[in-house]
Amino acid sequence: MRQAVELSPKNPEYLMRVGLILSMQERPKVAAIFYERALKLDPNNLIVRRHLAGSQWQSGRLDAARENMEFILKTNPRDSEALLLLGMVLMDAGRYPEAHAAAQKAAKAMPSSDQAYAVRAMAEMRMLRYTEAAKSYGQAVDLNSRAPDVNLGLGMSLWAAGNTAEACAIFEQGLKRFPEDAHHYLEYGRLLLKSSKPDDLSAETRAIALLQNALTLNRSLPEAHYLLGDLALRRGNSEEALQHLEQAVKLDPGSSKIHFALSRTHRRLGRMDDAARDEGIFQTLKAREEATPSAPLLVGGLE
Amino acid sequence: MAAFRVAPGMPIPQVASGVFSDVTVASGINWKHFNGESPDAHLIETKNGGAAFFDLDQDGLLDIFLVNGGETPRGKSSTPVRNALYRNLGNGTFEDTAAKAGVERISFYGIAVAVGDYDNDGYPDLLIAGYPERALFHNNRDGTFSEVTEKAGLKGAGRWSTAAAWFDYDRDGWLDLVVCHYAPMSFGSPPRCEFQGKPAYCAPSSYGKGAPLALYRNNGNGTFADASATSGVDKNIGRGLGAVAVDVDDDGWTDLFVARDGSPNLLLMNQRNGMFRDSAMEAEVAYDPNGTAKAGMGIDAADVNGDGRPDFVMTAFNREQHSLFINPGRFPFEDCTVTSSLGFLTTSYVGWGTHFLDYDNDGTMDLLIVSGHVNKIVEQMSSDVTYKERPLLLRNDGKGNFRNVQETAGPAFQTSYDARGLAVGDYDNDGDVDAAVIRLQDTPVLLRNNVGENSNWVGFQLVGTKSNRDAIGAKLTIRLGDRKLVRWITGGASIFSSHDRRVVFGLGANPGPPTTSVEIQWPNGLVHTVDGLALKSYHKLVEPPSAPTAGP
Numbered sequence: 124m125r126q127a128v129e130l131s132p133k134n135p136e137y138l139m140r141v142g143l144i145l146s147m148q149e150r151p152k153v154a155a156i157f158y159e160r161a162l163k164l165d166p167n168n169l170i171v172r173r174h175l176a177g178s179q180w181q182s183g184r185l186d187a188a189r190e191n192m193e194f195i196l197k198t199n200p201r202d203s204e205a206l207l208l209l210g211m212v213l214m215d216a217g218r219y220p221e222a223h224a225a226a227q228k229a230a231k232a233m234p235s236s237d238q239a240y241a242v243r244a245m246a247e248m249r250m251l252r253y254t255e256a257a258k259s260y261g262q263a264v265d266l267n268s269r270a271p272d273v274n275l276g277l278g279m280s281l282w283a284a285g286n287t288a289e290a291c292a293i294f295e296q297g298l299k300r301f302p303e304d305a306h307h308y309l310e311y312g313r314l315l316l317k318s319s320k321p322d323d324l325s326a327e328t329r330a331i332a333l334l335q336n337a338l339t340l341n342r343s344l345p346e347a348h349y350l351l352g353d354l355a356l357r358r359g360n361s362e363e364a365l366q367h368l369e370q371a372v373k374l375d376p377g378s379s380k381i382h383f384a385l386s387r388t389h390r391r392l393g394r395m396d397d398a399a400r401d402e403g404i405f406q407t408l409k410a411r412e413e414a415t416p417s418a419p420l421l422v423g424g425l426e
Numbered sequence: 427m428a429a430f431r432v433a434p435g436m437p438i439p440q441v442a443s444g445v446f447s448d449v450t451v452a453s454g455i456n457w458k459h460f461n462g463e464s465p466d467a468h469l470i471e472t473k474n475g476g477a478a479f480f481d482l483d484q485d486g487l488l489d490i491f492l493v494n495g496g497e498t499p500r501g502k503s504s505t506p507v508r509n510a511l512y513r514n515l516g517n518g519t520f521e522d523t524a525a526k527a528g529v530e531r532i533s534f535y536g537i538a539v540a541v542g543d544y545d546n547d548g549y550p551d552l553l554i555a556g557y558p559e560r561a562l563f564h565n566n567r568d569g570t571f572s573e574v575t576e577k578a579g580l581k582g583a584g585r586w587s588t589a590a591a592w593f594d595y596d597r598d599g600w601l602d603l604v605v606c607h608y609a610p611m612s613f614g615s616p617p618r619c620e621f622q623g624k625p626a627y628c629a630p631s632s633y634g635k636g637a638p639l640a641l642y643r644n645n646g647n648g649t650f651a652d653a654s655a656t657s658g659v660d661k662n663i664g665r666g667l668g669a670v671a672v673d674v675d676d677d678g679w680t681d682l683f684v685a686r687d688g689s690p691n692l693l694l695m696n697q698r699n700g701m702f703r704d705s706a707m708e709a710e711v712a713y714d715p716n717g718t719a720k721a722g723m724g725i726d727a728a729d730v731n732g733d734g735r736p737d738f739v740m741t742a743f744n745r746e747q748h749s750l751f752i753n754p755g756r757f758p759f760e761d762c763t764v765t766s767s768l769g770f771l772t773t774s775y776v777g778w779g780t781h782f783l784d785y786d787n788d789g790t791m792d793l794l795i796v797s798g799h800v801n802k803i804v805e806q807m808s809s810d811v812t813y814k815e816r817p818l819l820l821r822n823d824g825k826g827n828f829r830n831v832q833e834t835a836g837p838a839f840q841t842s843y844d845a846r847g848l849a850v851g852d853y854d855n856d857g858d859v860d861a862a863v864i865r866l867q868d869t870p871v872l873l874r875n876n877v878g879e880n881s882n883w884v885g886f887q888l889v890g891t892k893s894n895r896d897a898i899g900a901k902l903t904i905r906l907g908d909r910k911l912v913r914w915i916t917g918g919a920s921i922f923s924s925h926d927r928r929v930v931f932g933l934g935a936n937p938g939p940p941t942t943s944v945e946i947q948w949p950n951g952l953v954h955t956v957d958g959l960a961l962k963s964y965h966k967l968v969e970p971p972s973a974p975t976a977g978p
Contacts, residue, residue, distance in 0.1 A: 250621075251621070251807050252622070252806070252807050253807050253808050254806065254807060254808060254809060283808070284807075284808050284809055284810075285774070285808045285809040285810025285811065286809060286810075318773075319770075320767065320770050321764050321765050321766070321767050321769075321770060322767075353715060353716075356715075357715070357764070357765075379717050380716045380717040380718070382717075383713065383715075383716070383717030384715070384716075384717070387710060387715075387758070390758065391758075402707065405717055409717065413631060413635075418619060418628065418629045418631075418632070419619040419620065419621045419626035419627065419628060419629065419801060420469075420472075420619075420626070420627045420628060420629045420630070420800050420801060421621065421626070421800075421801055421803075421804055421807060
């Protein structure tokens with residue numbers, strides 16, 4: 124294909140095909156170069172522009188991706204796939220109300236697209252509209268019960284909306300349907316840890332088993348290590364906590380809460396220098412997290 | 427030293443069944459709170475409403491002061507915004523004497539009240555915190571007050587003061603004052619937030635990192651010196667909302683726990699040299715176990731597990747769970763939020779006022795919490811959170827584990843409120859602790875305790891002579907069989923509110939000896955024991971002038 128391009132450097136079709144091959148090789152940045160060259164030769168080709176926007180989204184060029192999607196939608200406001208992609212781009216850009224509006228339109232245009240409802244649900248979750256998110260995820264699950272992410276979203280949104288029993292039922296179903304999906308084990312384990320009565324030892328035991336299962340399926344889940352470490356710390360098992368938290372911090376060195384837990388663990392083990400070091404990292408990371416824009420005062424942390 | 431009985435319990439008819447009865451209407455209290463709620467959604471509209479139990483005229487009956495909020499640029503009141511001062515008539519009813527007393531109106535937005543006898547003349551004075559000023563009202567001993575803010579040096583112009591606590595940090599016998607500030611603010615440029623296209627109150631972080639604490643040292647002549655810098659407390663920038671002053675490490679010097687809203691809490695340890703050191707990180711009370719600074723609001727201290735050390739409760743936002751920090755006599759404290767069941771019981775609540783109280787006088791400190799969400803639209807986002815919320819009464823098993831007894835606590839606990847301030851005190855002198863709850867844009871709720879009087883109890887009013895007259899900072903210990911009951915006279919506590927300075931010990935229902943003894947550690951360090959104290963009575967104990975003495 125490269126040879127074809129070299130022979131016909133002004134053939135947008137060839138350029139786009141190279142881009143597609145690079146996209147399939149998960150090289151979105153290089154793919155975008157070829158799409159851009161193709162688009163220069165054929166600026167009204169909406170197919171190329173859609174591919175370009177997709178590559179830009181994948182490589183984190185969110186503004187450029189959004190502009191290209193908006194260009195497509197100006198030409199064809201009913202382009203439902205463009206609407207959906209725009210919704211995803213806006214989600215990643217943190218522009219949740221706009222993402223919601225795009226996903227809403229996509230869902231209307233493609234009433235059988237579980238993805239459209241899922242994107243709408245994701246936006247609703249980020250906008251703290253948990254009840255609506257659970258409904259949107261429910262619609263997505265109705266349309267595609269084989270997508271683990273959508274089922275996971277339904278469980279998490281039900282929990283966030285305060286319907287813990289329903290969330291548990293969804294997670295239980297999820298474990299049966301998607302026994303290889305580590306995130307179902309992780310999120311259900313988290314729910315049981317956070318929502319159970321303190322004297323409900325069976326829930327805690329189940330949560331530990333779920334988190335361990337999650338790690339068996341996927342060793343690189345920092346959150347599972349963190350939750351197990353936090354629990355060990357709460358039970359006074361500092362050595363066990365340290366093992367999990369050291370794993371967690373290797374996988375996610377930018378997490379303030381992991382450094383905070385490590386600091387507490389080191390202090391209990393009498394390693395005051397290590398405790399001070401992790402406390403310092405925690406404070407630095409925390410200061411960065413706190414530079415957030417204005418948000419309505421609706422809910423505390425779900426941690 | 428002197429020990430004698432003060433005003434006995436007055437005969438008040440039972441109003442209803444349950445632990446507490448709502449006696450607001452019967453008491454004649456009909457004042458209404460106003461917060462200036464407006465389309466601009468100034469956060470201050472949600473963070474106010476203070477109440478105080480105090481004996482303004484020293485007649486042995488607790489009176490009630492209620493701080494109003496105020497107007498905002500687009501939140502105007504049809505009638506003048508006024509505070510209330512309800513004088514206890516001794517028959518279960520109250521008379522509003524605010525106008526006559528000269529405390530009806532203030533020139534700023536009112537938030538909190540702190541009661542303390544700052545000039546040691548035996549009559550309690552009032553400090554009102556708010557925005558953009560504060561007011562200090564000196565008690566003239568004739569039922570009236572004079573505003574002395576400017577002269578005292580406590581005006582705090584331009585600052586958003588949210589909480590204040592009187593305590594004697596330098597043990598010179600005069601009450602000093604700590605004031606929490608929230609953040610810089612202006613009615614002209616509020617941060618704007620929306621939820622589903624409607625104006626909503628913004629998260630605290632929208633107001634920046636917060637503002638420093640202030641500490642004022644009492645000069646002993648009616649004036650105060652700003653000791654914020656010399657004490658080191660002004661280094662602590664954050665959004666303070668609640669403070670309690672208590673001796674955390676039992677060294678005889680009063681320390682401070684400051685609950686902050688989305689900022690790490692402070693545990694300011696008194697260094698005994700006029701300075702404070704923040705040990706909150708070391709004590710692991712600054713953040714929750716995930717390293718998140720909760721929306722710390724109400725705060726109180728008491729011994730919940732019977733080990734003789736002060737533990738802490740702190741209210742927080744829904745989904746955060748209110749915190750219980752157990753003090754093991756060293757750092758770190760144990761965060762028992764989850765293991766005590768407090769976390770599970772409070773997940774859905776936005777808690778404001780909170781106070782430990784032994785409602786049934788069984789000798790263990792139970793917990794009263796009042797709640798209410800900030801944004802009315804919250805009900806659209808979740809099914810487990812409501813705007814108005816029921817008060818919580820949590821019974822302590824004596825080991826620091828709590829059980830919700832809301833269902834049997836009386837009709838008031840089946841009713842949802844948008845509550846803020848909570849003050850506690852035995853207004854009817856029957857030996858059990860009653861409560862007053864402020865509701866936004868509504869009348870307060872006066873809750874009469876119906877059950878504590880059925881158990882044995884003994885109460886104390888301490889009068890400092892060398893120590894500050896209110897005896898804030900005193901530690902009282904009673905031995906009950908193999909149990910040691912320890913109580914403190916704290917400064918501050920709860921949120922926006924001030925409480926009965928008397929201490930009631932519940933001694934349980936079992937018949938025991940007809941008298942009891944109490945050991946008192948006075949704020950200035952003097953320790954002495956008083957024996958032969960009759961039960962079911964309040965005793966006024968005056969600090970002896972010199973060496974420890976014992977005996978009635």
